[in-house]
Amino acid sequence: MIKENLLAIKKSIPETVTLVAVSKTKPIEDLKEAYAAGQRIFGENKIQEMVDKYDALPKDIQWHMIGHLQSNKVKYMAHFVDLIHGVDKFSTLKEINKQAKKHNRVINCLLQVKIAKEETKFGLSFDEIEEILSSEEFATLENIKIIGFMGMATFTDNQQQLKEEFSSLKSFFDIKKTQISAINCNLKTLSMGMSGDYLLAIENGSTMVRVGSSIFGHRNYNA
Numbered sequence: 001m002i003k004e005n006l007l008a009i010k011k012s013i014p015e016t017v018t019l020v021a022v023s024k025t026k027p028i029e030d031l032k033e034a035y036a037a038g039q040r041i042f043g044e045n046k047i048q049e050m051v052d053k054y055d056a057l058p059k060d061i062q063w064h065m066i067g068h069l070q071s072n073k074v075k076y077m078a079h080f081v082d083l084i085h086g087v088d089k090f091s092t093l094k095e096i097n098k099q100a101k102k103h104n105r106v107i108n109c110l111l112q113v114k115i116a117k118e119e120t121k122f123g124l125s126f127d128e129i130e131e132i133l134s135s136e137e138f139a140t141l142e143n144i145k146i147i148g149f150m151g152m153a154t155f156t157d158n159q160q161q162l163k164e165e166f167s168s169l170k171s172f173f174d175i176k177k178t179q180i181s182a183i184n185c186n187l188k189t190l191s192m193g194m195s196g197d198y199l200l201a202i203e204n205g206s207t208m209v210r211v212g213s214s215i216f217g218h219r220n221y222n223a
Contacts (some may be wrong), residue, residue: 002030003037005215013209017202020064022194022212024049028056030216035061043210044087047073054080068122068208071095079103085150085210086192088112090120090132093144100143106184107143110150110191113172115165118155126172134182141184148189148207149173153197162200166192170205 010019020043023031028197031042031053040060044050045067054063054077062082069084071092078099087093087109100107111132114123124132132138133146151169153162169192177187193201198209 002033002216005217006034006037006039009211009214013198016207018189018208019142019208020066020208021215022066022210023053023216024067024212026212026216028053034215041082043130043212047076049075050081064210074099075102075115078105078107081107083110083147085107085110086112086122088114088124088139090135093132093138097141097144105143106145108145108147110148111146111191113149113151115151115153115169115171116160117165123151129172129176133176133182133185139182139184144184146185146187147177148191150185150191151174152194153192153201159200162197163204164204166201166204173205 006021008113013019018041018191020041021034021039022043024045035058041062041064043064043066044053047065050063050065063080064083064085065077065081068087069086069092074095079196084096084107087096093109096107096109110130112123113129114125149169151165153165156162170190173187173190180187189208190206191210193209195211195214198211
C-alpha cells in the first residue's frame, strides 16, 4: 500500500512541489518500501530515531528534521541532516551554525513562522524574522543557509481560515525574497501543508509538503 499511496500523492501534486515523507515512528521496513518506490526525502521529529534510520538506510536519502528542535540535540545530526524545518529561535540557529562548522558543512534551515491562531504552535512572528534576518550577527553565520520559511496552520476544518493563514505566509515570503540579499539567505522554499491540508497549501503557494499518514497509514499505538 505504501507504494500505491506514494504514487497517488505524487500524481496529485505539481512537479515543482517537494514531497517530504514523514516517517516518524514508522519501522525501517516501511521506509525501505517507500525508498524502493522512489522516495528519497524523509522527515523525522526525533533526532535519535533519525540517527538510527540514517545509519541503517542508504546514504542518498535526504533527512529533514521536522520536529521542534532543542539546541542541545543539534550535534547528533549535524554531520548528515539535509534540512531543518522548525528553527524558531536565533539561539538555535547559532547552535546549528556552530555544529555545522565542526563538520565543515553548511546546513540548510527554514525559519518557522507562527501563522496558526492556536497557542500550542511554535514559531516566530513576522517582526522577529525581520529582526533576525537584518541583524549583523546573523550575517556572520557562515555555516547555515536560510532557504525559506515553514508554517503550520491551525488544526481546523475551516478552509477559509486555513487559506488566510497560508496566504499570509506566502505574501510575507514573496516580500522577503525580493528584499534580502545576504550570502547565507536564499529564500526559495515555502514549507506548508500536511496530510490533511497539503492540497490547499499548494494552492496558496507552498513549494514543500510534509505528508505522513496518507503515505504510511496511521500509527498503530497498540502494536
